[in-house]
Amino acid sequence: MSAQLAQYLLSGLTIGAIYALVALGFAIIYNASHVINFAQGEFVMIGGMATVSLANAGLPVLAAIPVAVLAAAAVGLALEKFAVEPARGASVVTLIIITIGASILLRGLATLVWDKNLHALKPFSGDRPIELAGATILPQSLWVLGVTFAIVLALGWFFGRTLTGKAMLATSHNPLAAQLCGVNVRFVLLLSFGLSAALGAVAGILIAPITLTSWDVGVMLGLKGFAAAILGGLGSGAGAVVGGLALGIAESLGAGYLSSAYKDAIAFVIILAVLFFMPSGLFGKKSAERV
Amino acid sequence: MLEVSALTSHYGRIQALAGIDLTVEDGELVALVGANGAGKSTLLRAISGVQPSSGKIIFNGNDISGVRSDRRVRLGIVQVPEGRQVFGPLSVEDNLRLGAYTRTRAESDAELERVYAMFPALKERRGQAAGVLSGGQQQMLAMGRGLMAKPRLLLLDEPSMGLAPRLVEEIFAKVRALKAARTTIFLVDQNARAALSVADRGYVLETGRVVLAGSGAELLADEKVRQAYLGL
Numbered sequence: 001m002s003a004q005l006a007q008y009l010l011s012g013l014t015i016g017a018i019y020a021l022v023a024l025g026f027a028i029i030y031n032a033s034h035v036i037n038f039a040q041g042e043f044v045m046i047g048g049m050a051t052v053s054l055a056n057a058g059l060p061v062l063a064a065i066p067v068a069v070l071a072a073a074a075v076g077l078a079l080e081k082f083a084v085e086p087a088r089g090a091s092v093v094t095l096i097i098i099t100i101g102a103s104i105l106l107r108g109l110a111t112l113v114w115d116k117n118l119h120a121l122k123p124f125s126g127d128r129p130i131e132l133a134g135a136t137i138l139p140q141s142l143w144v145l146g147v148t149f150a151i152v153l154a155l156g157w158f159f160g161r162t163l164t165g166k167a168m169l170a171t172s173h174n175p176l177a178a179q180l181c182g183v184n185v186r187f188v189l190l191l192s193f194g195l196s197a198a199l200g201a202v203a204g205i206l207i208a209p210i211t212l213t214s215w216d217v218g219v220m221l222g223l224k225g226f227a228a229a230i231l232g233g234l235g236s237g238a239g240a241v242v243g244g245l246a247l248g249i250a251e252s253l254g255a256g257y258l259s260s261a262y263k264d265a266i267a268f269v270i271i272l273a274v275l276f277f278m279p280s281g282l283f284g285k286k287s288a289e290r291v
Numbered sequence: 292m293l294e295v296s297a298l299t300s301h302y303g304r305i306q307a308l309a310g311i312d313l314t315v316e317d318g319e320l321v322a323l324v325g326a327n328g329a330g331k332s333t334l335l336r337a338i339s340g341v342q343p344s345s346g347k348i349i350f351n352g353n354d355i356s357g358v359r360s361d362r363r364v365r366l367g368i369v370q371v372p373e374g375r376q377v378f379g380p381l382s383v384e385d386n387l388r389l390g391a392y393t394r395t396r397a398e399s400d401a402e403l404e405r406v407y408a409m410f411p412a413l414k415e416r417r418g419q420a421a422g423v424l425s426g427g428q429q430q431m432l433a434m435g436r437g438l439m440a441k442p443r444l445l446l447l448d449e450p451s452m453g454l455a456p457r458l459v460e461e462i463f464a465k466v467r468a469l470k471a472a473r474t475t476i477f478l479v480d481q482n483a484r485a486a487l488s489v490a491d492r493g494y495v496l497e498t499g500r501v502v503l504a505g506s507g508a509e510l511l512a513d514e515k516v517r518q519a520y521l522g523l
Contacts, residue, residue, distance in 0.1 A: 163388060170378045170389050177376035179341050182364030182393035182440060 003134030008256040009249060010132065014141040014210070016248020017148035021203035022225025023232060023240035024155065025196035031172035031235045032192035035095045039079060040200055041222020042106040046072040047201025048213030049110060052119040061122065069201045075106070076197025080190050088186075103218070110215040121208035144206045151202065152241055159237065168192065172235070220264065227267040230274050233284025242282060292317045292475055293338070293368075293444055298346035299499075300330075300337050307333040308344065309499035315444065320466070320476045322486040322507065324520055325496035331479045332373050334496070335446045338477075339363060339370045350444070365393045367443030371450065373479075375429040377436070379422030383413055386421045386432055390439030399439065406435040409465070427458035434465065445469065447478045451485065463489060483520035487511045495520070 022040060029037040050068035055061050083098050124143050129136035159165040171178040171188045179185055203221070204213065211217075228247045232239025247267055255263040274281055293315040300308040307330045315321045325331050336342035340360035348356050355363060378386050387406060391399035407414035410431045416424065421432055430450060437445060447466065451459040463485050470476060470489065480486040487493050487507045495503035495516060503510065510516050 163392060166381065166385050166389060167392055170381060173378050173380060174376055176341060177372060177378065178389070179360045180339060180364070180370045180372055180376075181389050181436065182361045183389070184359070184361040 004256070006133045007135035008252045010135055010137050010141065012249035012252030013245060014137075014144050014248070015207075015251065016228075016245035017144050018203045018207045018221065018244070019224050019228040019247050020241045020244025021148055021151065021199050021206075022221055023228035023244045024151075024237060025199045025203075026226055026229040027232075027235055027237055027240045028168075028192045028196045028199070030229075032168060032189050033084070033095070034092050035084070035099065036226070036234075037193075037196065038096065038099045038222065038226075039103040039106060040196065040225060041218030041220075042103050042110075043072045043076060043197040043200030043218070044204035044207075044221045044225075045110060045213065045215065045218035046075055046106070046197075047204030048121065048208035048217060049114050049119065049204075049215065050201075051205045052121050052208065052213060053114055055121065061124065065205055068205060069198050072201030072204075073194045073198040076193040076195075076200075077190060079197075080193035084193070085186065085189070103222070107215055107218070114215060116215055118212045118214045119208075120212050121205070123209040127209075138210065140206075140209045144210075147202065147206055151199065155237060164191075224267050227271045230271050231281055233281025236281070236283035239281055239283030292319075292351060293477070294347075294349040295334075295338065296347045296349075298334070298337060298344055298348065300333055300342055300344040302333075307499055308337065310346070311496075311499070311501055313494050313501060313504070315475060315477050318473045318475055319491045320470045320478060320489060322483075322490035322493040323477065323479045323496055324481075324483040324486055324493060324510075324516075326519075327481070328498075329496040330499040331496055332448055333499075335370055335448050335477070335479060338446060339368060361393070364440055367441065368446065369437045369440040369442035369444070370446040371433050371437040371448060373448040373452065375426075375433040377421040377424070377429050377432050380420055382418055383421055383424070383432060384417040386436050387413070387439050390436030391441075393440060398441070402439050402441065406438055409438070409468070410435050427454055427461070430454060430458070430462060431465075434462075438469075443475060445474055445476045447476060447480075449480055450478070451480055451482050459485065483516070484511070487516075 022044060025040045026036065029035055047068050050071050051064045054064035054067055079102050083102055084095055087095060087098060123140040125139045127138060129138055159169055167178060167183045168188050171183055171185050175185050224247065228243040229240050231247060232243025247270060250270065251263055251266045254266045296312050298308055298311040311334060323331050333342055337344035338348060340358060340363045347354060350366060350368060355366065378389065387403055388399060391402055412428055413432055413435055421429065424432060434450065450462050454462065459482065466476065466478065467489055478486055478490065487510050490507035493505065493507050493510045494501050503513065
């Protein structure tokens with residue numbers, strides 16, 4: 001394997017892991033409510049921006065990160081409580097438009113609370129590149145990959161092993177039957193927004209030292225995460241991870257071998273291709289039910 | 292145990308329940324029969340709190356009309372819904388565990404053994420996805436899931452629907468076993484003869500109204516019931 005290819009793959013995996021986290025956020029909310037939450041990117045922005053501003057205010061980064069994640073989760077809960085829940089019973093399209101409105105509001109608030117400048121977060125453990133198979137990788141990339149891996153494992157445990165996680169899956173499959181089992185589906189919806197927001201914030205914090213962060217960083221990361229979710233199959237956890245990594249690698253290879261000018265276009269070409277040729281994505285469920 | 296009075300419910304502008312009054316006593320098996328669209332399922336959904344309704348629902352002396360559906364499950368009102376509604380992608384055991392969502396882990400463990408003893412076929416398939424079970428097994432699973440919640444009042448909606456006669460027989464044998472164990476049951480079934488035969492009492496529902504009430508044997512002998520629902 002050429003060193004160049006190894007380099008593209010490593011940087012593709014890094015950004016792909018971020019897309020995967022964002023895509024998981026889309027998947028969790030989609031499963032709970034069939035809503036595509038277009039404010040998902042703003043959680044990414046809030047995570048990065050809040051960490052930067054807390055760090056600038058003198059808080060050690062290790063303390064700033066959990067505060068920023070909790071802040072983003074609180075915004076997610078508030079979004080559900082005050083914007084989505086009052087409109088329950090409305091059509092899914094209406095709810096999606098509400099999330100678009102919320103994303104515009106959150107970006108506006110971010111320019112008021114913070115500013116319109118680019119901000120850098122210091123890498124967690126220095127910025128001396130590490131040699132790997134002829135290519136180099138930043139220590140921050142290892143953080144991105146490691147934390148993403150840990151989160152995927154934790155989510156796998158939560159949805160596969162805990163009753164609360166299974167109740168969330170059950171609710172996504174059949175809300176009526178879940179209610180009849182005594183699951184409070186409104187709580188499930190609230191939990192899904194909090195969890196997705198926290199995931200988005202973690203993605204935003206991890207990537208901030210590599211790509212900088214600003215008030216509008218969520219627009220592109222949100223759309224890329226959405227593309228990854230579509231590619232993997234909306235609502236599939238495994239699909240979100242595979243879709244994210246695949247999108248990141250495709251982008252990185254495209255930028256390397258074709259032209260870096262097309263980097264952002266690749267995600268959208270992929271969305272179109274998936275929607276045209278396999279609308280349920282790589283891992284999307286084919287609906288078949290025994291009656 | 293259950294006392295429903297002047298219960299009404301609508302789907303949009305269409306009235307599905309036009310003032311229902313009925314009672315279910317402790318330990319009784321009460322059957323509800325009626326044609327398709329008479330409002331049977333709507334009534335059960337209103338009792339479970341998953342269908343908006345007005346009127347009074349008294350359970351064990353408490354007015355639960357405004358109580359959320361998940362709280363009603365905690366109170367012991369458990370419904371096995373029409374059409375099974377199992378969680379297809381989840382395993383049989385996960386489906387059962389979710390039935391005990393409102394209970395402690397220890398209670399869930401103990402109940403699981405009882406349900407497996409009652410439905411041995413489920414134990415054999417505990418690791419399989421619920422969606423691949425046959426229709427009859429899915430019905431057993433739906434009943435098992437309901438029992439996991441430890442119902443004080445079990446609402447059974449069309450448990451024999453779409454099943455082969457041998458399986459219908461099996462389902463009703465389970466219903467009789469539950470009755471023998473003093474579970475209070477409110478049973479809706481289109482198989483009016485089977486439902487009324489196992490029931491202590493029954494109600495006949497027509498276009499959202501109770502038009503006839505009596506003991507199971509009385510209703511089975513009633514000329515109108517025989518013509519309309521038993522095809523005699």
